[in-house]
Amino acid sequence: MELRQLQYVIQIAKDKNFSRAAEKLHIAQPSLSQQLTKLEKELGVLLFRRTTNSVELTHAGEAFVRRAQTILDTVEQLKQEMDDMALMRRGRLVVGSLPITGSQILPLVLPVFGGQYPQIEITLIEDTSSRLEQLTASGETDLSLLTLPLQEPSLAWEPLIEEEICLAVPLGHPLAGRTSPVPMRELAEEPFIVLKKGQGFRQITYNLCEQAGFSPRVVFESSNIETVQSLVAGGMGIAFVPKMLTRPQESEFAPAYLRLTEPEASRTLVIASRKGRYLSKAAEAFIETMKTTVARYYSL
Structure with a gap:
């Protein structure tokens, strides 16, 4: 035979x-x-x-x-x-990423990986959380940088970093000068600015509020976390912001950032791939490079 x-x-x-x-x-x-x-x-x-x-x-x-x-x-x-050894010298990886989160992490990771494996081509796809989950599940991306919780059951993931979530308020807000962490329950009557549907961080905002016993009173929605922060700085409401995306305090358009408690707020960034899919040595090397680089630059 x-x-x-x-x-x-x-x-x-x-x-x-x-x-x-x-x-x-x-x-x-x-x-x-x-x-x-x-x-x-x-x-x-x-x-x-x-x-x-x-x-x-x-x-x-x-x-x-x-x-x-x-x-x-x-x-x-x-x-x-x-063929893995050959792929390490010559190959292609398709990496999915959330636009803003990727803009903070990938500029650190890609030069390191490119220096070690110059013949491996990286194709980057930026999209919403829900769309990236679909692309990863269908095999259109080899890996994707996402945040928990994932909605697609066919995805496997491993943690990259646990990141604190901050409360952003206008500089003139009564909470702006507070030095102690803010309990979530104190925000029940506040106007919230959130990301639009399809963005993973929107669900994190809702989950945090629900854990504190209330639903957020949403006054504005945006597809961009930078627009959200500008609206907060302009006095239009409050918002949750990942720590790595907070603006420098000397910036003209920076809101005040406070710590949260009860419950403590954080998000988990993960590297996701399709369950059961064979990961090439190039993909494994990219994951390892991302882990070590992020650990070196971020102590959140």
Whole structure:
């Protein structure tokens, strides 16, 4: 039995026609028929019922196709694993990222990774949390930088960093000069500025408020955390902001930032990939580079 014979049987089963299968396999139809007959004799069973108009799998053929597909998938994965050393010298990774979070982390990570693996091309996709989860689940990105909680059950993840979430208030707000952490329950009547639906940090805001026993009174929504902070600085409401995205206090458009408590507020940045997907050595190297670089630069 040869691997090519497994491929022949699978193709015939898909097309249910010897001529179409032979065309796709780039072999002559008589050669395909001969190979099938040879295989059936070796196995001692018929794999197909042949009529003048159709080709149908027998019960034995159905079992054979299932096993053959598993074998070919395993062989393909083996080839990919064995090619890993070559991929480290020449390859491509597609990395998904939240736009603002990525702008803080990827400029630190990409130069380090590029210096170690100059022949690996990185393609960056920036999108909303929900869209990135879909792209990662479908295999359109190899890895994605996301925040918990993830909504897509087919994703696996490993933590990158636990980051504090700050409360942003206008400089003229009664809380602005406070030095002690602010209990969440004190914010129940405050006007909130939040990100629009599809953004993972929006759900974090709602979750924190719900844990404190209230729903946020939303007065503005934006697709950009920088716009959210500008609206806060302009006196339009309050907002939660990841610590790494806070603005320098000397900035003209910086709100006041306070710590939160009861519950303490944080978010978990993770590196997500599709469950069961083989990660190349290049992908594993990128994950390790991201972990070590982020640990070096951020102590949140």
